[in-house]
Amino acid sequence: MTLARALPNDATGWWIFLGTFALYAAARWFFAWRQARREGDEHPVRAAFAEEDDPRPAVTGGFRSYRQFFGFVGSAVVVVLVAGLTDGRLRVALLWSLVPVLVAALAYLDFRQARKARSRAL
Template sequence: MALARSLPDGPAEWWIFLGTFVLYVVARWFFAWQQARREGDRHPMRAALAEEDDPDALRAASVGGFRSYRQFFGFAVGTLAVVLVATLTEGRLRVALLWIVIPMLVIALSYLDFWQARKARSRTVWTATR
């Protein structure tokens, strides 16, 4: 239990956590911007920044719920990958692998969240037009 910590000790660790969240948000905005461009929106950046999820999904996410089994397994596999890399490697190899694996996982999870939100929006639009 001596290694278990709840908060980072130094400013570098705080910057790493902040960078992870920024990477997630930027990747999510990029996917929304790319989708808006594909759909021919005149202002794709505005569409990307104005993207909103449905309130039910936000409520589920705010209490720790997952919107789909894909999200749950995405987080579980990502956690398992980070734990395996951290426990099975050491030294420079560990640092290099974590600098590669973690950003890839964050971007993959942001795409998964974007894809889920897009699917939910298309379902809402489809039912509203019926």
């Protein structure tokens, strides 16, 4: 049980966690900005920051669709497999390249789900 940890013990681990959340927020904002710009909004930045999710409760636990759920689970499985089956520089290189892509993909799934909910409400 020496490898099991709940939270990082050093500042680098915390910065990685915070960076992951910041990357998710930036990707979600970028997708909203791009959509507002594509729709011809006069102020796409304001529209991106004013974006709100559907306040209705989710059907699948904390996820709004099965795609989101399976995307999250699949991403977690990929990260665990890479972390468990690799070592050293290869592990670092794979995690530093895969995790940002997976986080951006999850942000895109969330954005698409929110966009569908808004279009149904109109």
